[in-house]
Amino acid sequence: MRNKSTHILNASSNLLGICFIVITSLKVLKKSGETFIDDAAILALLLFMASCIFSFLSIRNENARGERLEKIADYIFLTGLIVLFLTTLLFSLNVID
Secondary structure, three states: OOOOHHHHHHHHHHHHHHHHHHHHHHHHOOOOOOOOHHHHHHHHHHHHHHHHHHHHHHHHOOOHHHHHHHHHHHHHHHHHHHHHHHHHHHHHOOOOO
16 A cells, blocks of 8 residues: 555645646736635645645655555545546536636
8 A cells, every 4th residue: 555655745746736826827817816716726735735745754654654644645635636626617617707
């Protein structure tokens, strides 16, 4: 099971960058206070950052604690993916502006 942490770290850091781009774009367009998207992007950003931290700590620990940290990183990453997916889906369906 201890081979997922590097993949979680890589994917989380990439999605973290995408969240930064979304938030920055909304600020530049002066839409940051008008929409739910920025709140969801900030939530996803926090989740992906937490996932990065836990997966990094998992790589650094090679004992049972490392496995537990990897599992936490995995669940946090999945939660971030779900938040990002739902936000994109709702935006695409014009449920949120």
